[in-house]
């Protein structure tokens with residue numbers, strides 16, 4: 499688990515918004531124009547929001563599925579509170595809880 503500093507989250511969110519703003523005019527050239535541009539802006543905002551909320555990144559997990567015993571290998575990504583982990587073998591959805599993260603501090607805790 500990696501703790502992500504505020505500067506990392508701000509930079510990542512800004513890059514995603516800038517990417518959406520850069521792509522939107524190009525996509526606006528394609529008929530029907532406005533939906534593509536609005537879609538690019540919306541995707542940029544959604545990706546920026548996800549980055550802004552990434553207080554911690556799940557890097558690796560060692561554990562077994564409580565149903566079938568297969569090794570759990572969640573993809574690397576934003577650690578949620580609690581974090582759903584799906585077993586690839588039986589598709590059981592387990593929940594990962596990290597002590598002290600159930601009520602994270604900061605503005606993105608909601």
Ligand SMILES: [Zn+2]
Pocket residue numbers: 563564565566567568585586587588589590
């Ligand atoms: Zn399983």
